[in-house]
Amino acid sequence: MPEKTIRQALHEALVQEMHRDPRVVVIGEDVSGGAGTEGGRDAAGGVMGITKGLIKEFGERRVIDTPITESAIMGAAAGAAVTGLRPVAELMFSDFMGVCFDQIFNKAAKFRYMFGGKARTPLVIRTMVGAGRSAAAQHSQSLYHLFTAIPGLKVVVPSIAYDAKGLLIQAIRDDDPVVFCEHKLMYDLKADVPDEAYTIPFGEAAIVRDGGDVTIVALARMVHYAAQAAETLAAEGIDCEIIDPRTTSPLDEDTILESVARTGRLVVVDEATPRCNMATDIAALVADRAFRALKAPVRRVTAPHTPVPFAPSLERLYIPDPERIAAAVRSVWSYSA
Amino acid sequence: MTRAITMPKWGLTMTEGKVVRWSVPPGGSFSAGDELLEIETSKITNVVEAEGDGTLLRVVAPEGATLPIGALLAVTGPAGTSDAEVDAYVAGFEVVAPVEGAEDAADEAVAPREIEVAGQRLRYLDMGSGGVPALLLHGFGADLNGWMFTQPALAEDRRVVALDLPGHGGSGRDVGVGDVGALVGVVEAFLGALGIDAVHVVGHSMGGGIGLALAKRRPDMVRSLSLIAPAGLGPEVNGAFIEGFVKAGRRRDAEAVLRLLVHDAALISRAMVEDVLRFKRLDGVSAALEAIAGAWFGGGRQQWIVTDSPGVPTQVIWGREDQIIPVAQAVSLTGVAVHVLEGAGHLPHMEKAHEVNRLIGRWMNG
Numbered sequence: 001m002p003e004k005t006i007r008q009a010l011h012e013a014l015v016q017e018m019h020r021d022p023r024v025v026v027i028g029e030d031v032s033g034g035a036g037t038e039g040g041r042d043a044a045g046g047v048m049g050i051t052k053g054l055i056k057e058f059g060e061r062r063v064i065d066t067p068i069t070e071s072a073i074m075g076a077a078a079g080a081a082v083t084g085l086r087p088v089a090e091l092m093f094s095d096f097m098g099v100c101f102d103q104i105f106n107k108a109a110k111f112r113y114m115f116g117g118k119a120r121t122p123l124v125i126r127t128m129v130g131a132g133r134s135a136a137a138q139h140s141q142s143l144y145h146l147f148t149a150i151p152g153l154k155v156v157v158p159s160i161a162y163d164a165k166g167l168l169i170q171a172i173r174d175d176d177p178v179v180f181c182e183h184k185l186m187y188d189l190k191a192d193v194p195d196e197a198y199t200i201p202f203g204e205a206a207i208v209r210d211g212g213d214v215t216i217v218a219l220a221r222m223v224h225y226a227a228q229a230a231e232t233l234a235a236e237g238i239d240c241e242i243i244d245p246r247t248t249s250p251l252d253e254d255t256i257l258e259s260v261a262r263t264g265r266l267v268v269v270d271e272a273t274p275r276c277n278m279a280t281d282i283a284a285l286v287a288d289r290a291f292r293a294l295k296a297p298v299r300r301v302t303a304p305h306t307p308v309p310f311a312p313s314l315e316r317l318y319i320p321d322p323e324r325i326a327a328a329v330r331s332v333w334s335y336s337a
Numbered sequence: 338m339t340r341a342i343t344m345p346k347w348g349l350t351m352t353e354g355k356v357v358r359w360s361v362p363p364g365g366s367f368s369a370g371d372e373l374l375e376i377e378t379s380k381i382t383n384v385v386e387a388e389g390d391g392t393l394l395r396v397v398a399p400e401g402a403t404l405p406i407g408a409l410l411a412v413t414g415p416a417g418t419s420d421a422e423v424d425a426y427v428a429g430f431e432v433v434a435p436v437e438g439a440e441d442a443a444d445e446a447v448a449p450r451e452i453e454v455a456g457q458r459l460r461y462l463d464m465g466s467g468g469v470p471a472l473l474l475h476g477f478g479a480d481l482n483g484w485m486f487t488q489p490a491l492a493e494d495r496r497v498v499a500l501d502l503p504g505h506g507g508s509g510r511d512v513g514v515g516d517v518g519a520l521v522g523v524v525e526a527f528l529g530a531l532g533i534d535a536v537h538v539v540g541h542s543m544g545g546g547i548g549l550a551l552a553k554r555r556p557d558m559v560r561s562l563s564l565i566a567p568a569g570l571g572p573e574v575n576g577a578f579i580e581g582f583v584k585a586g587r588r589r590d591a592e593a594v595l596r597l598l599v600h601d602a603a604l605i606s607r608a609m610v611e612d613v614l615r616f617k618r619l620d621g622v623s624a625a626l627e628a629i630a631g632a633w634f635g636g637g638r639q640q641w642i643v644t645d646s647p648g649v650p651t652q653v654i655w656g657r658e659d660q661i662i663p664v665a666q667a668v669s670l671t672g673v674a675v676h677v678l679e680g681a682g683h684l685p686h687m688e689k690a691h692e693v694n695r696l697i698g699r700w701m702n703g
Contacts, residue, residue: 166618194619199618204587204588210607
């Protein structure tokens with residue numbers, strides 16, 4: 001099977017769905033890429049190159065460059081979705097949600113409910129999350145938990161290329177609004193990805209590694225850090241099971257609870273800031289539903305409760321790393337009441 | 338003669354395996370067919386059996402060791418072989434694929450190929466050479482990887498071709514009406530495209546039914562049939578399995594359904610479940626499987642049943658604990674050899690690989 005990067009996997013998903021369904025359109029800032037530059041339209045294909053080539057193949061009626069106004073992008077996309085198109089709208093950085101959140105959480109997320117189930121809003125919002133590029137406090141946050149808090153939105157946080165393609169196609173075919181969060185440091189990560197189109201159901205966690213001693217739940221880039229930590233810990237005789245929920249809404253609670261029922265020990269890793277994030281949410285789930293299985297306190301490994309630092313040296317300390325994950329696992333493993 | 342036990346290659350994706358345990362102690366003797374050791378891969382756990390009588394002179398790979406395919410695991414030979422002789426053998430042993438280039442060549446040799454037949458891509462794996470070739474036909478929902486323990490063993494004596502049926506594995510998704518006529522037509526055209534005009538057919542489950550149909554259609558071509566828990570011998574089939582397999586989109590459902598296939602549920606690994614789900618998620622697969630399921634097993638009954646014996650030498654192999662097609666159907670044809678294997682479910686060629694390989698090898702050699 002061919003190896004592809006997450007960038008290629010996402011591009012392929014968009015191309016295949018645009019071929020399959022003429023209602024799929026792409027809208028956002030600079031999605032054609034390069035308008036007004038020397039290279040002309042399509043020189044870049046968006047800031048990350050995901051939409052490169054789409055304008056040539058599908059034309060500007062289906063690949064729509066917008067002014068720099070997120071509220072207009074999200075409003076137009078939400079309206080287009082309820083009236084029959086299937087827009088894939090780009091919110092370049094999830095940090096920019098602040099200026100367009102009303103369109104997302106009061107409009108797109110509510111239409112189905114407000115109209116008594118008669119309206120469908122097949123909208124995908126692709127957006128970047130994550131720190132690690134010294135992009136500073138307003139371009140580096142991991143805000144998927146804010147979207148997750150809103151009923152009516154589905155939220156996808158992939159960690160590998162295979163999942164990225166299948167989940168994006170599922171998102172496009174889904175009849176509800178989906179926020180699709182791409183970690184900005186992971187676009188070049190490779191994995192086996194089929195050439196054909198395929199879908200992965202939402203609410204189905206991936207068990208990345210089987211183990212019986214400690215359960216680690218991690219998202220996006222943290223899945224890979226957890227895997228590195230698990231290798232180190234395996235050499236010490238601690239056998240970790242790693243669960244990647246893949247979607248935070250819906251959340252595959254059963255897979256997490258079943259794993260904790262076996263291991264009795266849980267570490268949740270989340271790149272987001274610690275208050276009201278996914279680590280907190282999953283810790284609460286397990287405390288509520290699997291309390292009697294627990295042999296140790298649940299540990300959360302997260303960023304500190306501060307803005308993301310710009311200075312590379314501080315940013316490195318800010319992001320959870322394999323050493324901190326391993327330390328948390330050791331602490332729950334050696335815990336005795 | 339001193340001989341090596343090496344890490345086998347089971348399936349297209351296996352690169353290394355782990356020695357779980359040795360069943361024979363160092364210095365212990367064994368007979369042909371005895372279980373020597375158990376090996377675990379990322380997909381499957383199975384045993385390696387002795388091909389002949391001998392003594393386990395030295396264990397090179399201890400329990401727990403993970404080694405690449407072709408690596409030396411142990412040295413066997415006649416009892417009383419000197420330590421010096423074993424030392425020399427170990428020192429002189431060369432792993433088949435130690436260098437980059439050789440590894441590529443080895444991979445190339447066992448990589449599946451594609452061929453265009455009647456406007457559709459078919460994937461197949463061609464191993465071995467010489468003799469009257471054997472054709473391996475998998476069952477409903479499976480693919481050529483299901484022959485991972487069968488094909489390498491049979492290919493020591495002859496050319497062995499394993500095919501992905503339409504709608505399955507790496508082949509195209511057009512199954513036509515999906516019934517036996519549609520599928521046997523594709524198989525016949527495939528053999529024609531490869532220039533094969535005489536063939537031993539080994540078919541499992543639905544693939545066995547296709548083998549029966551091919552023998553009826555081309556008695557001139559089919560030299561023998563080895564049918565493993567074949568479809569087409571009676572009306573009963575586990576309708577819940579068929580429906581569950583077609584519908585399963587999530588790990589939990591798929592795992593429960595796949596466990597029905599085997600006597601020992603430990604054979605169904607997480608990776609195997611994931612492989613099945615990855616296949617089922619591809620566009621077009623659900624429609625293809627639904628069409629085939631309806632045409633062959635609609636309403637939970639087999640829709641195509643043969644009553645007269647095939648006009649070619651035929652043996653039927655069945656697992657006693659089969660939960661998909663009842664073993665009682667093994668005796669529904671007259672004039673065929675019947676082998677019922679204990680401790681096996683619907684996949685005896687995986688659960689009792691060595692026994693099944695021996696039966697098929699003997700049958701093809703007449």
